[in-house]
Amino acid sequence: AQTVTQSQPEMSVQEAETVTLSCTYDTSESNYYLFWYKQPPSRQMILVIRQEAYKQQNATENRFSVNFQKAAKSFSLKISDSQLGDTAMYFCALLNNQAGTALIFGKGTTLSVSS
Amino acid sequence: DAGVTQSPTHLIKTRGQQVTLRCSPKSGHDTVSWYQQALGQGPQFIFQYYEEEERQRGNFPDRFSGHQFPNYSSELNVNALLLGDSALYLCASSLGPPGENSPLHFGNGTRLTVT
Numbered sequence: 001a002q003t004v005t006q007s008q009p010e011m012s013v014q015e016a017e018t019v020t021l022s023c024t025y026d027t028s029e030s031n032y033y034l035f036w037y038k039q040p041p042s043r044q045m046i047l048v049i050r051q052e053a054y055k056q057q058n059a060t061e062n063r064f065s066v067n068f069q070k071a072a073k074s075f076s077l078k079i080s081d082s083q084l085g086d087t088a089m090y091f092c093a094l095l096n097n098q099a100g101t102a103l104i105f106g107k108g109t110t111l112s113v114s115s
Numbered sequence: 116d117a118g119v120t121q122s123p124t125h126l127i128k129t130r131g132q133q134v135t136l137r138c139s140p141k142s143g144h145d146t147v148s149w150y151q152q153a154l155g156q157g158p159q160f161i162f163q164y165y166e167e168e169e170r171q172r173g174n175f176p177d178r179f180s181g182h183q184f185p186n187y188s189s190e191l192n193v194n195a196l197l198l199g200d201s202a203l204y205l206c207a208s209s210l211g212p213p214g215e216n217s218p219l220h221f222g223n224g225t226r227l228t229v230t
Contacts, residue, residue: 004157033216045158045205045221091157095216102148102171103219105157 002027006106021077023092033095036077040088082113119222127228136191140208141220147189152203201229
Protein backbone atom coordinates (compact mmCIF):
# COMPACT_ATOMS: atom_id res chain seq x y z
CA ALA A 1 0.00 0.00 0.00
CA GLN A 2 1.09 3.54 -0.67
CA THR A 3 1.10 5.94 2.24
CA VAL A 4 2.11 9.51 2.99
CA THR A 5 2.89 10.60 6.53
CA GLN A 6 3.19 14.14 7.83
CA SER A 7 4.24 13.99 11.46
CA GLN A 8 3.90 17.69 12.29
CA PRO A 9 0.22 18.64 12.71
CA GLU A 10 1.06 22.29 13.42
CA MET A 11 4.05 24.58 13.04
CA SER A 12 4.60 28.26 13.59
CA VAL A 13 7.27 30.63 12.37
CA GLN A 14 7.93 34.37 12.34
CA GLU A 15 8.11 36.46 9.21
CA ALA A 16 11.43 36.27 7.36
CA GLU A 17 12.44 33.06 9.11
CA THR A 18 12.96 29.67 7.48
CA VAL A 19 10.79 26.66 8.25
CA THR A 20 10.95 23.02 7.17
CA LEU A 21 7.92 20.76 6.89
CA SER A 22 8.50 17.01 7.01
CA CYS A 23 7.00 14.25 4.90
CA THR A 24 7.74 10.55 4.57
CA TYR A 25 6.13 8.20 2.12
CA ASP A 26 6.01 4.57 1.19
CA THR A 27 5.62 3.07 -2.26
CA SER A 28 6.86 -0.01 -4.04
CA GLU A 29 6.90 1.80 -7.38
CA SER A 30 10.13 3.12 -8.89
CA ASN A 31 8.52 5.79 -11.03
CA TYR A 32 6.46 8.32 -9.12
CA TYR A 33 5.98 11.99 -8.40
CA LEU A 34 5.88 13.91 -5.15
CA PHE A 35 4.11 17.19 -4.53
CA TRP A 36 3.57 19.83 -1.92
CA TYR A 37 0.21 21.59 -2.02
CA LYS A 38 -0.88 24.65 -0.07
CA GLN A 39 -4.48 25.08 1.07
CA PRO A 40 -5.23 28.56 2.46
CA PRO A 41 -8.54 29.41 4.16
CA SER A 42 -10.01 29.99 0.69
CA ARG A 43 -9.91 26.16 0.45
CA GLN A 44 -8.36 26.05 -3.02
CA MET A 45 -5.55 23.53 -3.25
CA ILE A 46 -2.54 25.24 -4.85
CA LEU A 47 0.49 23.40 -6.18
CA VAL A 48 3.67 24.65 -4.48
CA ILE A 49 6.33 22.35 -5.89
CA ARG A 50 6.72 19.05 -7.72
CA GLN A 51 9.50 16.46 -7.78
CA GLU A 52 9.96 13.57 -10.20
CA ALA A 53 11.41 10.55 -8.44
CA TYR A 54 13.88 9.84 -11.24
CA LYS A 55 15.47 13.27 -10.86
CA GLN A 56 18.22 13.48 -8.27
CA GLN A 57 18.28 17.27 -8.24
CA ASN A 58 16.01 18.83 -5.64
CA ALA A 59 13.22 21.00 -7.04
CA THR A 60 13.17 24.73 -6.27
CA GLU A 61 10.47 27.34 -6.84
CA ASN A 62 11.49 30.79 -5.62
CA ARG A 63 11.37 30.67 -1.78
CA PHE A 64 10.28 27.03 -1.77
CA SER A 65 12.67 24.10 -2.06
CA VAL A 66 12.59 20.43 -1.25
CA ASN A 67 15.02 17.94 0.22
CA PHE A 68 14.26 14.69 -1.59
CA GLN A 69 15.92 11.64 -0.04
CA LYS A 70 14.77 8.74 -2.20
CA ALA A 71 16.44 5.94 -0.23
CA ALA A 72 14.98 7.24 3.02
CA LYS A 73 11.63 7.97 1.32
CA SER A 74 11.67 11.46 2.72
CA PHE A 75 10.44 14.63 1.03
CA SER A 76 10.66 17.78 3.15
CA LEU A 77 9.65 21.31 2.14
CA LYS A 78 11.75 24.31 3.09
CA ILE A 79 10.17 27.75 3.03
CA SER A 80 12.68 30.59 3.16
CA ASP A 81 11.93 34.20 4.09
CA SER A 82 8.46 33.24 5.37
CA GLN A 83 5.65 35.66 4.62
CA LEU A 84 2.26 36.19 6.24
CA GLY A 85 0.66 34.90 3.05
CA ASP A 86 2.34 31.53 3.57
CA THR A 87 -0.09 30.83 6.42
CA ALA A 88 -2.02 27.77 5.25
CA MET A 89 -2.39 24.03 5.50
CA TYR A 90 0.37 22.22 3.61
CA PHE A 91 -0.14 18.75 2.15
CA CYS A 92 2.45 16.35 0.89
CA ALA A 93 1.15 14.09 -1.90
CA LEU A 94 2.34 11.06 -3.86
CA LEU A 95 1.41 10.06 -7.39
CA ASN A 96 2.23 6.63 -8.72
CA ASN A 97 2.96 6.97 -12.42
CA GLN A 98 0.60 4.09 -13.12
CA ALA A 99 -2.20 5.61 -11.07
CA GLY A 100 -3.56 8.28 -13.37
CA THR A 101 -4.24 11.31 -11.25
CA ALA A 102 -5.10 9.51 -8.01
CA LEU A 103 -2.99 11.54 -5.62
CA ILE A 104 -2.38 10.14 -2.15
CA PHE A 105 -2.29 12.93 0.40
CA GLY A 106 -0.87 13.15 3.89
CA LYS A 107 -2.96 14.58 6.73
CA GLY A 108 -1.38 17.97 6.40
CA THR A 109 0.60 20.46 8.48
CA THR A 110 -0.95 23.74 9.55
CA LEU A 111 1.63 26.51 9.20
CA SER A 112 1.13 29.82 10.95
CA VAL A 113 3.36 32.77 10.06
CA SER A 114 3.28 35.67 12.49
CA SER A 115 4.70 39.20 12.34
CA ASP B 116 -8.97 32.26 -18.25
CA ALA B 117 -11.51 30.67 -15.92
CA GLY B 118 -10.14 28.19 -13.44
CA VAL B 119 -12.00 25.23 -11.98
CA THR B 120 -15.43 26.26 -10.74
CA GLN B 121 -17.59 24.27 -8.37
CA SER B 122 -21.19 24.73 -7.30
CA PRO B 123 -22.74 25.12 -4.88
CA THR B 124 -20.25 26.54 -2.39
CA HIS B 125 -22.07 25.19 0.63
CA LEU B 126 -24.86 22.66 1.01
CA ILE B 127 -26.81 21.25 3.94
CA LYS B 128 -28.66 17.96 3.55
CA THR B 129 -30.44 15.47 5.79
CA ARG B 130 -29.45 11.85 6.28
CA GLY B 131 -30.90 9.61 3.59
CA GLN B 132 -31.20 12.37 1.03
CA GLN B 133 -29.38 12.56 -2.29
CA VAL B 134 -27.04 15.34 -3.44
CA THR B 135 -25.48 16.46 -6.72
CA LEU B 136 -22.33 18.55 -6.87
CA ARG B 137 -21.11 20.20 -10.05
CA CYS B 138 -17.73 21.06 -11.51
CA SER B 139 -16.59 22.97 -14.59
CA PRO B 140 -12.96 22.26 -15.46
CA LYS B 141 -10.33 24.83 -16.30
CA SER B 142 -10.60 25.98 -19.89
CA GLY B 143 -8.93 23.46 -22.19
CA HIS B 144 -8.89 20.65 -19.62
CA ASP B 145 -10.64 17.38 -20.40
CA THR B 146 -10.06 15.21 -17.32
CA VAL B 147 -11.91 15.69 -14.05
CA SER B 148 -11.15 14.06 -10.70
CA TRP B 149 -13.11 14.26 -7.45
CA TYR B 150 -11.70 14.18 -3.94
CA GLN B 151 -13.34 14.07 -0.50
CA GLN B 152 -11.64 16.01 2.29
CA ALA B 153 -12.94 15.35 5.80
CA LEU B 154 -12.30 18.01 8.42
CA GLY B 155 -8.65 18.04 9.47
CA GLN B 156 -7.67 15.39 6.94
CA GLY B 157 -6.03 15.24 3.55
CA PRO B 158 -8.16 14.75 0.45
CA GLN B 159 -9.06 11.21 -0.61
CA PHE B 160 -9.52 10.24 -4.25
CA ILE B 161 -13.08 9.31 -5.22
CA PHE B 162 -12.93 8.85 -9.00
CA GLN B 163 -11.72 10.29 -12.27
CA TYR B 164 -13.52 10.92 -15.56
CA TYR B 165 -12.04 11.17 -19.02
CA GLU B 166 -13.91 11.01 -22.35
CA GLU B 167 -17.18 10.72 -20.42
CA GLU B 168 -16.12 7.48 -18.77
CA GLU B 169 -15.05 6.66 -15.23
CA ARG B 170 -11.38 5.73 -15.66
CA GLN B 171 -10.29 5.17 -12.10
CA ARG B 172 -12.02 4.80 -8.77
CA GLY B 173 -10.89 5.05 -5.18
CA ASN B 174 -12.20 3.12 -2.20
CA PHE B 175 -15.68 4.62 -2.06
CA PRO B 176 -19.04 2.79 -2.02
CA ASP B 177 -21.42 2.69 -4.96
CA ARG B 178 -23.49 5.42 -3.30
CA PHE B 179 -20.93 7.73 -4.89
CA SER B 180 -21.41 8.05 -8.62
CA GLY B 181 -20.51 10.55 -11.25
CA HIS B 182 -20.90 11.71 -14.76
CA GLN B 183 -18.93 13.70 -17.30
CA PHE B 184 -20.65 15.64 -20.04
CA PRO B 185 -19.47 16.30 -23.62
CA ASN B 186 -18.30 19.80 -22.58
CA TYR B 187 -16.04 18.08 -19.97
CA SER B 188 -18.01 19.36 -16.98
CA SER B 189 -18.78 16.80 -14.31
CA GLU B 190 -21.22 15.92 -11.57
CA LEU B 191 -20.73 13.98 -8.36
CA ASN B 192 -23.83 12.28 -6.96
CA VAL B 193 -24.12 10.83 -3.50
CA ASN B 194 -27.18 8.76 -2.56
CA ALA B 195 -28.50 7.78 0.87
CA LEU B 196 -26.40 10.38 2.63
CA LEU B 197 -24.72 9.47 5.91
CA LEU B 198 -23.42 11.79 8.60
CA GLY B 199 -19.92 10.64 7.64
CA ASP B 200 -20.35 12.07 4.16
CA SER B 201 -19.99 15.55 5.64
CA ALA B 202 -16.82 16.92 4.06
CA LEU B 203 -15.32 19.33 1.57
CA TYR B 204 -15.61 17.91 -1.93
CA LEU B 205 -12.86 19.05 -4.27
CA CYS B 206 -12.88 18.86 -8.02
CA ALA B 207 -9.61 18.89 -9.95
CA SER B 208 -9.08 19.13 -13.68
CA SER B 209 -6.13 18.30 -15.89
CA LEU B 210 -5.25 17.96 -19.55
CA GLY B 211 -4.93 14.65 -21.28
CA PRO B 212 -5.66 11.02 -20.46
CA PRO B 213 -4.80 9.32 -17.15
CA GLY B 214 -1.10 8.67 -16.90
CA GLU B 215 -0.09 11.89 -18.61
CA ASN B 216 0.63 13.37 -15.18
CA SER B 217 -0.24 16.88 -16.25
CA PRO B 218 -0.65 19.25 -13.30
CA LEU B 219 -3.94 19.17 -11.42
CA HIS B 220 -5.87 22.39 -10.96
CA PHE B 221 -8.28 22.38 -8.03
CA GLY B 222 -11.50 24.27 -7.44
CA ASN B 223 -12.51 25.88 -4.15
CA GLY B 224 -14.66 22.93 -3.22
CA THR B 225 -18.22 22.36 -2.04
CA ARG B 226 -18.73 22.11 1.70
CA LEU B 227 -21.40 19.44 2.33
CA THR B 228 -22.95 19.14 5.76
CA VAL B 229 -25.22 16.19 6.51
CA THR B 230 -27.49 16.54 9.55
